[in-house]
Amino acid sequence: MERxxxxxxxxxxxxxxxxxxxxxxxxxxxxxxxxxxxRPGFSDTIKEGDIIVAxxxxxxxxxRESGAWAMKLWGMDCVIAExxxxxxxxxxxxxxxxxxxxxxxxxxxxxxxxxxxxxxxGCINLKSGGVLAAGEFPxxxxxxxxxxx
Amino acid sequence: xxxISERVLGGEEGEYVxxxxxxxxxxxxxxxxxxxxxxxxxIWDPGKVTSVxxxxxxxxxxxxxxxxxxxxxxxxxxxxxxxxxxxxICHQLMCEGRAAPGELVAGLDSHSTMYGAVxxxxxxxxxxxxxxxxxxxxxxxxxxxxxxxxVLEGDNGTDVALSMLKKIGYGGDYKALEFHDxxxxxxxxxxxxxxxxxxxxxKFAVFPPDDITWEYLSLFNMDVRAEMPISHEDYCREVVDxxxxxxxxxxxxxPYNVKPISKVVGKTVHQVFxxxxxxxxxxxxRDAASVLEDRRVHPDVRLLVTPASVRVLKMALEEGxxxxxxxxxxxxxxxxxxxxxxxxxxxxxxxETCITTQNRNYPGRxxxxxxxxxxxxxxALSAVEGVITEPGCDHGT
Numbered sequence: 001m002e003r004x005x006x007x008x009x010x011x012x013x014x015x016x017x018x019x020x021x022x023x024x025x026x027x028x029x030x031x032x033x034x035x036x037x038x039r040p041g042f043s044d045t046i047k048e049g050d051i052i053v054a055x056x057x058x059x060x061x062x063x064r065e066s067g068a069w070a071m072k073l074w075g076m077d078c079v080i081a082e083x084x085x086x087x088x089x090x091x092x093x094x095x096x097x098x099x100x101x102x103x104x105x106x107x108x109x110x111x112x113x114x115x116x117x118x119x120x121x122g123c124i125n126l127k128s129g130g131v132l133a134a135g136e137f138p139x140x141x142x143x144x145x146x147x148x149x
Numbered sequence: 150x151x152x153i154s155e156r157v158l159g160g161e162e163g164e165y166v167x168x169x170x171x172x173x174x175x176x177x178x179x180x181x182x183x184x185x186x187x188x189x190x191x192i193w194d195p196g197k198v199t200s201v202x203x204x205x206x207x208x209x210x211x212x213x214x215x216x217x218x219x220x221x222x223x224x225x226x227x228x229x230x231x232x233x234x235x236x237x238i239c240h241q242l243m244c245e246g247r248a249a250p251g252e253l254v255a256g257l258d259s260h261s262t263m264y265g266a267v268x269x270x271x272x273x274x275x276x277x278x279x280x281x282x283x284x285x286x287x288x289x290x291x292x293x294x295x296x297x298x299x300v301l302e303g304d305n306g307t308d309v310a311l312s313m314l315k316k317i318g319y320g321g322d323y324k325a326l327e328f329h330d331x332x333x334x335x336x337x338x339x340x341x342x343x344x345x346x347x348x349x350x351x352k353f354a355v356f357p358p359d360d361i362t363w364e365y366l367s368l369f370n371m372d373v374r375a376e377m378p379i380s381h382e383d384y385c386r387e388v389v390d391x392x393x394x395x396x397x398x399x400x401x402x403x404p405y406n407v408k409p410i411s412k413v414v415g416k417t418v419h420q421v422f423x424x425x426x427x428x429x430x431x432x433x434x435r436d437a438a439s440v441l442e443d444r445r446v447h448p449d450v451r452l453l454v455t456p457a458s459v460r461v462l463k464m465a466l467e468e469g470x471x472x473x474x475x476x477x478x479x480x481x482x483x484x485x486x487x488x489x490x491x492x493x494x495x496x497x498x499x500x501e502t503c504i505t506t507q508n509r510n511y512p513g514r515x516x517x518x519x520x521x522x523x524x525x526x527x528x529a530l531s532a533v534e535g536v537i538t539e540p541g542c543d544h545g546t
Contacts, residue, residue: 011319011403015511020492024212025181037513057319060350061511062490063259065182065275085350086323087259087275094277138165 001118003051003078007111010055012038014088017059017067027073034070046074051117054081055106059088068095077149078119080105080134093141096148100124100134108132120146151384152295153355153377154325157253157270160292169287171252171269172197175279176239178204178490179257181216182276183283184223193286195228199247201239204492206485237458237484240264240426243271244340245460249366250358251375255282260426260508262347265326266339267366268358268377273347293325293352297385301331303393306338307428307506307524310345311397315407316389321349324386328356329379336365337432344427345508348404396540398504399522402512410527410539419518420503421446421532423525424455424482425489428506431464433525437479438470440529446478447535453495454479455487479532491516504531 015037022033035042035052052058052071058081059067068091071079078098082105092099098119108126109115116125120142122134137145150156160166175183175198192198200220205213217234224232233242240256240263248254250268254261257279264271272290274282282288296317303309317326326346334342339356346354356362357377366373382388396410423429423437434456446452454474456462462484465471471481488495489507496516497503503520506528510520521537530538 013511015491015509015514019513020490021516023178023492025216057322057350060319060322061259061348061509063257063273063275064179065277068275069182083322086352087273090278091275094275140165 001116002049003115003117004047004049005053005109005111005113005115006050007106007109008035008038008052008054011057011060012054013060014062014064014067018064018070023064023066030066030070031073033066034074048075051076052079053105053109056083057085058083059085063087065091068092068097071097078117080124082106093145094148096145098145102132102134105132152325152380153327153357154270154293154295154353157251158290158292162292162294164292165289166292167287167289168253170255170282172199172248172254173279173282174199174201174239174243174254174256174258174261176204176258177202177217177220178486179276180220180223183280184219186280187283190284192227192283195230198229198231198283199243200224200229200232201242202234203238204486204490206235206483206493209493235483235485237460238426238486240344241457245458246369246371249371249373250362251377255279255288260344260347262351262354263340263344263426265343265353265355266336268355268362268375270353270355272352291323293323294386295325295327295380295384296321296387296389297327297329297380297382299329299331299388299390300334301390301392303332303391305393305524306334306341308393308397309334309338309391310342311399311407311522312391312393313342313389314345314348314399314405315397316391317349318405319350321346321351324351325353325355326351327379327385330356333361335432336361337430340430341427345404348508396524396527398527398537399510401510401519401521404509404522410523410537413521413537414539414542416521416537417502417535418450418504418531418537419501420495420497421450421452421528422488422495422503422505422507423528424453424457424487425505425507426457426486427508428525429455429457429461431461433506434461434465434470436525437529438473440526440533441477441479442473444477444533446532450532450535452479452532453482453488455482456484458484488515490514504528504537
């Protein structure tokens with residue numbers, strides 16, 4: 001699967017990933033809220049195959065599921081970060097989004113880079129030819145994610 | 150089985166376990182996400198579920214009125230009888246006679262760590278996890294490592310919490326905090342600390358129950374005793390000692406960007422908010438009232454106060470605190486989340502600054518603007534002076 005990296009920094013909070021003002025049951029409103037608190041207008045720039053690549057503690061703070069739901073609504077089936085908050089990790093798993101933890105990835109990937117991702121194996125091929133390995137999921141969690149893809 | 154988390158979850162540190170929960174809390178701010186998935190399905194035990202309307206409280210748009218109406222219909226259909234509207238903030242209500250020592254309590258909210266103040270292991274979940282829990286009564290956990298926090302000195306809950314945040318940062322993610330209270334903090338302060346522990350990322354934050362816990366719970370006729378001795382330091386991954394001697398302030402835009410108040414005095418504030426689930430308890434309101442007695446809020450500042458629950462509001466009325474606050478120019482909002490999550494009364498716009506007792510100051514948290522976090526005394530003083538003010542250094546003393 002080829003994916004385009006949309007890169008964000010460290011410590012991006014859920015309040016930035018999906019501000020409370022976009023909380024809704026209307027999928028269109030939820031969609032346009034994605035990353036609106038950190039990069040206003042981001043949703044206008046999303047193309048098919050885009051995924052979010054972020055630094056440490058992605059999704060810290062609130063446990064609102066709207067952030068993971070918005071990614072899902074945009075068709076993002078994986079997200080890569082140097083680390084996830086517990087809430088973001090669980091919310092991604094529960095929405096069938098592979099939350100791939102790759103320490104140090106921000107040093108290696110720039111906005112717009114194309115990545116070839118094999119999420120189940122936790123394998124990410126970089127434009128430079130390098131290969132990164134994400135932490136593994138226990139088999140039961142793989143099943144949980146696959147059931148919700 | 151050396152830590153409280155290991156004993157309650159029934160597994161070794163790092164192990165994945167499936168564990169039944171004892172109680173569940175849902176609220177209007179997140180519950181709309183679960184209705185569709187639970188349509189025409191029975192939930193595991195309606196008697197163990199508490200439903201609270203505190204975010205859209207009362208609702209200010211038609212869409213939000215719809216959420217609240219849907220929640221009302223949802224609880225009726227599912228047979229959930231413990232549904233509480235406009236009576237207080239969900240976490241406060243859970244700690245007023247619901248969550249009990251030794252219980253594992255799942256909340257559809259990240260500040261559910263607060264139940265640790267009464268000796269329960271409160272833990273937050275997103276909507277999908279909550280759907281599973283409501284259907285099955287159980288979920289999976291990774292048994293967390295433990296950080297032991299020794300509170301050695303400090304008489305203000307917010308300052309102890311800010312000191313903890315300064316030392317731990319976001320290092321509590323996926324971990325449990327156990328508090329050794331060498332000070333004898335009252336329950337209001339413990340509630341603030343276990344609430345703000347969520348900002349370290351902590352999964353659990355628990356004060357092992359003691360005489361202060363039993364005395365507090367007896368106010369609600371709860372005679373639930375559970376032996377939960379604190380874990381020996383040898384079994385904790387990290388030991389953090391807290392000694393607070395001066396007020397602290399979290400500066401934008403992270404709750405753990407904590408500085409001594411002396412570094413931020415003089416900063417102009419436009420709004421002051423005393424409330425949120427991190428505060429607004431009677432101790433905080435007493436602190437604010439003692440500052441505002443016979444004084445006026447600065448003309449360029451609006452002071453918003455939300456008592457944490459109707460129980461707290463009644464106490465404040467009986468003690469004359471509400472009169473004092475109103476005479477000083479404060480706006481008393483009904484017990485609710487208020488402006489803290491940026492979705493209800495009192496949000497701000499870019500270019501404005503607020504100092505508040507709430508738990509979060511992330512970008513956009515309160516709508517727009519910048520948010521500083523401090524204790525209720527500092528907040529009240531800053532409301533009078535119009536700038537962030539250190540106690541003892543204001544014009545009134």
